Amino acid sequence: MKRVVYHRYGGPEVMRFEEFALPAPGAGEVQVAIKAAALNAFDWKVRQGMMKLVLNRRFPKAMGSDLSGIVVAVGPGVADFTAGDAVFGSVDVKRQGAFAEGVVAKAAELIRKPASVSFVQAAALTIPGLTAAVAILDRAKAAPGRRILIYGAIGAVGAAAIQIAQTQGADIVAVGSANSLRQIADRGVRAYAYGDAALAQEPAFDAVFDTVGTLVVGKGLRMLRRGGVFIDINPTPARAARGFITGRYRLAFATMGSKHLPLIASLAEQGLLTVAIAQEAPLHQAIDLIAAAERGTGPRGKTVFLT
Numbered sequence: 001m002k003r004v005v006y007h008r009y010g011g012p013e014v015m016r017f018e019e020f021a022l023p024a025p026g027a028g029e030v031q032v033a034i035k036a037a038a039l040n041a042f043d044w045k046v047r048q049g050m051m052k053l054v055l056n057r058r059f060p061k062a063m064g065s066d067l068s069g070i071v072v073a074v075g076p077g078v079a080d081f082t083a084g085d086a087v088f089g090s091v092d093v094k095r096q097g098a099f100a101e102g103v104v105a106k107a108a109e110l111i112r113k114p115a116s117v118s119f120v121q122a123a124a125l126t127i128p129g130l131t132a133a134v135a136i137l138d139r140a141k142a143a144p145g146r147r148i149l150i151y152g153a154i155g156a157v158g159a160a161a162i163q164i165a166q167t168q169g170a171d172i173v174a175v176g177s178a179n180s181l182r183q184i185a186d187r188g189v190r191a192y193a194y195g196d197a198a199l200a201q202e203p204a205f206d207a208v209f210d211t212v213g214t215l216v217v218g219k220g221l222r223m224l225r226r227g228g229v230f231i232d233i234n235p236t237p238a239r240a241a242r243g244f245i246t247g248r249y250r251l252a253f254a255t256m257g258s259k260h261l262p263l264i265a266s267l268a269e270q271g272l273l274t275v276a277i278a279q280e281a282p283l284h285q286a287i288d289l290i291a292a293a294e295r296g297t298g299p300r301g302k303t304v305f306l307t
């Protein structure tokens with residue numbers, strides 16, 4: 001079997017497409033033949049070394065988190081799946097390995113793929129969907145009448161956040177680049193371009209969710225009502241330091257969201273949660289396409305690798 005690996009942390013040049021032997025699944029694990037795997041910025045940030053303090057020092061390390069595929073074998077204690085099940089989910093950061101023909105994942109990280117959801121959509125949904133669910137449901141507490149600003153509304157997380165907030169009946173205002181405003185407005189959401197001064201006329205918000213990490217924290221905090229929260233998924237030490245002293249700054253991570261996997265599957269099945277796919281490509285092209293995305297020269301939207 002083939003997979004994308006790296007033998008040391010670094011830039012795109014450290015990636016290799018190598019043969020490996022897929023191990024048998026251990027207790028609580030599932031062996032999956034991968035059909036589709038979706039690229040997230042997280043994947044190259046891990047390869048660059050962002051998580052090295054929490055990862056072991058063994059190399060090579062496999063790349064890739066979000067996947068869909070078919071269960072080939074289940075380990076002891078796995079009751080939720082049997083061979084032949086179509087599944088999707090995200091392999092945790094300590095093992096990764098979704099950019100491959102097969103992977104061994106924890107059963108708890110996977111869920112059955114609804115038949116009406118394609119393997120490509122299912123693979124693309126997990127990290128964006130879980131991150132948005134944590135932000136919109138757990139942090140913003142979306143509900144009818146609650147006002148939520150989604151800053152960076154056209155990316156995978158931003159678009160998922162709009163869709164999830166809409167299912168809760170929240171009052172959504174979106175901010176995005178000028179050339180994406182029509183697409184955002186097509187979702188039935190009031191949209192402003194980055195930097196549009198007219199945004200200041202909007203009444204205060206119960207939650208401001210910055211999906212891109214470019215909204216100055218102090219500015220986001222000033223848009224909040226009393227009791228409102230600023231939600232960040234791209235924290236830096238400076239942003240967190242500025243935010244936490246206020247008591248109104250909250251973080252959201254995909255890893256906090258596994259309890260929302262059934263919701264993500266259900267919304268996708270109902271057609272209420274989709275991700276914009278920019279390109280589908282065979283797995284053997286993954287290294288070139290990851291490098292392009294990382295350099296900012298890839299297409300705008302999700303890249304999915306097919307086996």
Ligand SMILES: NC(=O)c1ccc[n+]([C@@H]2O[C@H](COP(=O)([O-])OP(=O)(O)OC[C@H]3O[C@@H](n4cnc5c(N)ncnc54)[C@H](OP(=O)(O)O)[C@@H]3O)[C@@H](O)[C@H]2O)c1
Binds near residue numbers: 253302
């Ligand atoms: N904390 C966590 O667990 C977590 C989880 C997921 C992501 N993140 C981080 O959050 C950030 C956003 O993630 P993401 O997955 O939403 O990134 P993404 O889909 O690549 O979106 C990033 C930007 O690319 C442009 N773009 C993406 N899709 C587009 C489309 N269909 N049409 C037009 N433009 C599009 C938009 O730029 P403009 O806004 O300039 O138009 C968008 O804001 C990344 O830095 C990522 O690392 C964190």
